[in-house]
Amino acid sequence: MEHARSADDITMFFGSKRNAKRLVLWIDGVGSRLMCLQDEIVLGREAADGGADIAFQAELAKRHARLRRDGEGYLLEAYHPTWVDDRRVEGVAILPTACTIRLGEFVELRWRRPNALAGTACLTPSSRHRVRPGGCDGAVLWADTCILGPKRSAHVLCRIWDRDVMLFRQDDELFCRTDGKYTVDGRRVAGRAPLRSDSRVEGEDFAFYFEPVDEPRPR
Template sequence: MVRPARDVFHWQPFSRISMGPLGIAKKFFLWVDEVGGFLVCPQPTVTVGHLDSSEADVALSGDLESRHLTLMREDDLYVLEAHGPVYLNGRPVQRSILPERCALELGNCVRLQFLRPHPLSASARLEFASGHRTVPSTDGVLLMARNLILGPQPTAHVVCHHWQEPITLYWTGDALRCRGSGLLTVDGKAVRGEATLSLSSHVEGARWRFHLEPA
């Protein structure tokens, strides 16, 4: 039997950012130069629905219910709960634990790929397999647990082929931090190794750059 998702996070709110019930940022955008843009959802429960829905954390264009699908992260598992027609690898489902890689079809047209790329991270990625997108348009959705890895490795949550070294975004206490191996420039200031970020920070390295934006 699938256990209900537990509230395993206890972070405090960031100022000026929309907060979920656990005190962490409900969602924000990650824009990576020469790679793409991603909607980041750190909450352990994320709803997917119609573009005009105020109930959906991930609102997509397409013929969907206002709350079509809920994804719940419980420890290192993801549990799917369908509120509208959902197909998991071609089979209709109402509730299911997701495998580490699978295809999801919502309604008759919206197709997503679910992927857990890193074996030591509970964070996951939703890729758009059909032409449906968020607004503003992004290249995917990152379901962020403790950390996100950006880098050239295929196990990164955001694969950045031209980067030389990985960068990790991670939560510690009530702060979102960034860790790299060399000199970083964060909001115009040079730092070495690690830095605390706001959800509007600009971060640069020798040959790469990304910034965050509240959703």
């Protein structure tokens, strides 16, 4: 029987922030999130030639607005009609920990930072739009740690889980940590374990995997 391995026993290269700007996180029984690793995110209309990091099939400009991580907070810069809690953004707005962002006439997004001590923030459509690429249920602006779990303070709420799973970034690598033993890409691990940009993680009551958006899967 294979024993649980620690992070020191396993070396898995995740890749640089430059090469892996976005990942789709697929969570069994929960849904999907577009995980954005860069400090600046462009919001806009989905187009074949790109333009937006988080895109929607809607009547928007290809580069409609921009979110920017600024120290411990976030700024929203409007290039086209954009509102925060029904107030039109003229130039740049400082985002609170929770608000509603509206792009154009029809795209409404719920913005929240569940933990003020963490720089990670969440965008969830409250209108009938999906986050693209990936057709995801929402997006996560991943700054440092990202908590998946059953508590309302989690960045991604997973009601049926009995524990939190912490995803975190360190330098140019991605790691996972949770209580007890679990598997990463079929290997049994305990505590902290490094991940690839296409890793699958499984525990007794949870499972999720990553799919890289901007780069092909490593061979």
